[in-house]
Amino acid sequence: MRLAIFDETRLGAVVAGGVVDVTAALPWAYDPDPATAGWWRRLCGEFDEVRDRLAAAARDGEPVxxxxxxxxxxxLNPSKLLAAASNYADHVAEMHGVQERTLGxxxxxxxxxxxxxxAPSSVIGPADDIVLPPAVLAAGHEVHHESELVVVIGRGGRDIPESAALEHVFGYAIGLDITVRSDGDRSRRKSYDTFxxxxxxxxTADEAGDPADFDIELTCSGQPRQKVNTAALITPVPAIIAYASSVMTLVPGDVIFTGAPPGVGPIVAGDVLDTSISRLGEMRIQVKQPTFPQY
Structure with missing residues (x-):
């Protein structure tokens, strides 16, 4: 099943003709406020219990x-936005040159x-724009794209064994981990709004299939930049989940970026990023400069 959040935080099932609003099929109280989003976390953690209800609503509803x-x-408002670093060998190799150029x-x-x-506040959707921070631009730092497979946690837990890790996945999506190439903490450089x-x-995991066999591609303003299969992950998805859960408890709705493939590169205002992952879809994101005062 492909589940979207659309318009005023409605839940939709994506079908051949568009999206069907299946919000009314949820068995829990629906709160449209994304800051609370308890229904969303329950959906992630208890999807097996409501799958049939949502599927029936999708079949019976009128797609838009x-x-x-x-x-x-x-x-919606994940408690944690995690990201894996240095998880493709070819990306690790290219980063030597990137760091020599940007850091010396x-x-x-x-x-x-x-x-x-x-920061969870850095999350935007497929209809939004990446906005380049003015202070970063003024300092002359490069801002790079990183197109990645994203994992959404379903049933949470601590010390999840690698052998059972995929049982804790709600589903998968496409993610862009936008990054400032400069000195300083990795988390700060990747946490600007819209990044x-x-x-x-x-x-959902039952439809997506094997996370070790997704094709990831990205073009920047029509120029091919990234192309990889997730079979090349140094630390595959189950091991990422097991490792992360050995450090912190994962809860339903948490998000994990699984690592940047090779081919990262700078983006500037006016660029258009087209990214796709096989079996998951595609999205187009524009890169813009801020059009409002910064204080």
Missing amino acids: PLDRVRLRAPV RVEHWMMDFDVFLK SPIGPWVT
Whole structure:
């Protein structure tokens, strides 16, 4: 099942003719406020119990064409936005040159796999724009795209064994981990507002299939930049979940970016990022400069 959040935080099932509003099929109280979003976390954690209800509502409902709705980020107020670092060998290799150019040195500790946190407030949806921070532009720092597979946690837990990790996945989506190439903490450089586009919807784990066989592609203003299969992940999805849950308790609705493929590069205002992942969809995100005062 492909589940979208659209318009005023309605829940939709994406079908051949567009999106069907299935919000009324939820068995829990629906609160449209994305800051609370208890219904969304319950859906992630208890999807098996409501799958049939949602599927029936999707079959019986009247789809609205996708171009007549506004797709929102298909996650609501996650308690954590995690990201995996240095998780494709070819990306690790290219980062030596990127860091030499942007920092004048190589930070060798950053070449090892680990996880870090991004601010949940950086999340935007497929109809939104990446807005480049004026202070970053004024300082002359490069801002890079990183197109990644995103995992949405279903049933949470602590110390989840790798052998059972995929049982804790609600679904998958496309993510862009936008990054300032400069000195300083990784979390800060990746947490500016609009720096975590996610979309276009969540494809539930039962439909998405093997997370070790997704094709990821990204073009920047028509120029091919990234192309990889997730089979090349150094630390595959089950191991990422197991490792992350050994550090912190994962809860329903948490989001994990699984790592940047090779081919990262700078983006500037006016660029258009087209990114796709096989079986999950595609999305187009524009890059803009701020059009409002910054204080």
